Amino acid sequence: MTSAVILAVGDELLTGDRRDGNGVWLAQRFAGLGVELLGLHVVRDDPERLAHAIADAAAQAELVVISGGLGPTEDDRTRAAIAAAAGVALEHDAEAWEAVCACMARRDRVPAAGERRQAQVPVGGRSLRNDVGVAPGIATRIGAAEVYAFPGVPREWRAMTEAYVLSGLGGDVTSAEAAVWVAGVPESDVAARLTDAAALDAVAVASYPHDGEVELRLRALGADASARVAAAESEVRARLGPDVFDAPEGGRIEHAVVAALAVRGWEVATAESVTGGLIARMLTRVPGASAVYPLGWVTYATAQKTAQLGVPEALLAEHGVVSAPVAAAMAQGARARAGVHAALATTGTAGPDPLVEAGREPVPPGRVYVALALQGQPTQGLELTLPHPREMVQRLAAVRALDLLRRALVSQSTT
């Protein structure tokens, strides 16, 4: 297994204002290729500290990849730091300089004096062509380590690590990976239902909660990696059954719902109170949503639930606005008025304050009712008590509502 260290260079990454994205991206790619990442370091562009960090990384790992500090300004110190860490001088590379000039000429620019430093290479190393931007990359050896440096512009970083680093990896290591997504059940339940699953012993399992959805990642390295991951995935799917959802191209719950509606040629309407438009926003984030989603209401005020959706005033008076009967009436009203196959409705209290209606017990934040009206079927509902804060209540309620529709669509097709 290849070992690696990633260094991201730049003072702006150390103020907390801007986050390193290049390192995290490469870390993810390394994980998929079975590379053992030993460290991901964000360092200042101070020459001595940078040289120290590079030498330290080269002493630990077989592969060191550096992001940033290769531009034409005096703050760009990665070339000099690599040379210092290797104990060699920098030299001018005529071919690299020609490439820099040609690239700038294509943009109608003439290289300034400082630009020449971009063609410098540590003695014994080589310049790497940049097909996406101006500054060339660098490759050299320091001790037993192969050291690469690429510009920090994300587009250039990704293209060059693909071309010069990632393309050469993985040949000697067989690795496999699969993701299984779950909705409608808490992460702790998922974990409990997977204990003692023998097929999972042969893979690495990681579970990541995403505000109401849970992502399970199964990874394996070695000769029969694919077979072990496939066995683990079947075991997970068998144990979790309909709690697993499948969305096109690794999408989320809203992608699964849009795809399931599109397959059936169905349309859904939404009538939102506590989720305040979030369900609509999630559905319309998906390209092609217009084929399945013609209309939604955000009836945030109680009177508008009556005016727009026809929720009877007597029902509101009897049960209160945050109640299962009101959610059901909202969904039924939305379905009828939009003239569609299905309608989702939500009502609840997002907080931070409890809902106070005259003559009723206050409704605490986190209490939510979801309803689904489906053509030719009884209206279904969920009563939820969700954890605060406000945005978490809204997000979890929206995911549970979409998941209720997803489950109804799946069971439709199998019965």
Added chain:
Amino acid sequence: MTSAVILAVGDELLTGDRRDGNGVWLAQRFAGLGVELLGLHVVRDDPERLAHAIADAAAQAELVVISGGLGPTEDDRTRAAIAAAAGVALEHDAEAWEAVCACMARRDRVPAAGERRQAQVPVGGRSLRNDVGVAPGIATRIGAAEVYAFPGVPREWRAMTEAYVLSGLGGDVTSAEAAVWVAGVPESDVAARLTDAAALDAVAVASYPHDGEVELRLRALGADASARVAAAESEVRARLGPDVFDAPEGGRIEHAVVAALAVRGWEVATAESVTGGLIARMLTRVPGASAVYPLGWVTYATAQKTAQLGVPEALLAEHGVVSAPVAAAMAQGARARAGVHAALATTGTAGPDPLVEAGREPVPPGRVYVALALQGQPTQGLELTLPHPREMVQRLAAVRALDLLRRALVSQSTT
């Protein structure tokens, strides 16, 4: 100026699946307090590598703060690594053990055997009480450096770094910071309008685009830091005028809009097509939105713009659904039907495909019309050509719509 290094410990942070958030949070706090952060390192919980990283950090910085690896399992190796880096043994701390047992008792749990390791402290160091969770923190000296370690659970990490590290900083350094937020103009325009602003030479200026909003951060260190930041802030506000918005408690554009409506006792309705519920979702994210936002429509299908908002079919036929007159008719219809002071409407093409209507030129992705109907005033509009992809079009359109309302409310109050 105090120098610092942050270490985040954990193999799960090196697969790219989970990002270090603790380090970035502390980096931001350090920047505000004038601490010079030399490096932010994510390292494996391998005992030797971890000890090496801690020793290396202690040799470079006056302050080393470590996140994670303090729990009760065998994978929690931070205590042992600190002791190894300091060249001392671990010893049992009876008082810390008592605190661990008491904390678990409050949760009706009995400490398991492994739990005892949480009460271990390097000889010469001290255990730090955790008021938010179980595992105590650690403080010790290694050479000239003060080394701290706190649990990686974000809530515990934040509370303990506040209590033991941040509270003791800043006394010897005077620092000041201000943020100015701008909407409705591109980041490059903002930069151009601030060139040659003399007051900005005396502070550090960083500009961060947030999908349609631009955040300007002004920072200074030293004796007259506050005065210099205040002078820079006035200069920025004078130059950018009404493009600057002020939201309560550092909020975003939707917070500014909700506050401006609440002050006037006004209500707004929304009629969204291309933004698909995002404006509604942004408004209802703000606590207290119900006082100013009774009702919204997501009329995604063209026929629903007529059915719900009364947009004349003749207007749709004459101008096409993505047009300024249709946006205006949507806003006017929404205002009248909701019976409110103001209404925002959007129509456009988010992509990825162009909009094709029979007998018309296709409308390319990114074309958006926004309209604002205000009681007693002519309807206002914006024609926008926004950069793809889909989510960017939706997000930028929603921000521009909210900003149109914000500007109208501000000019109302000053005329």
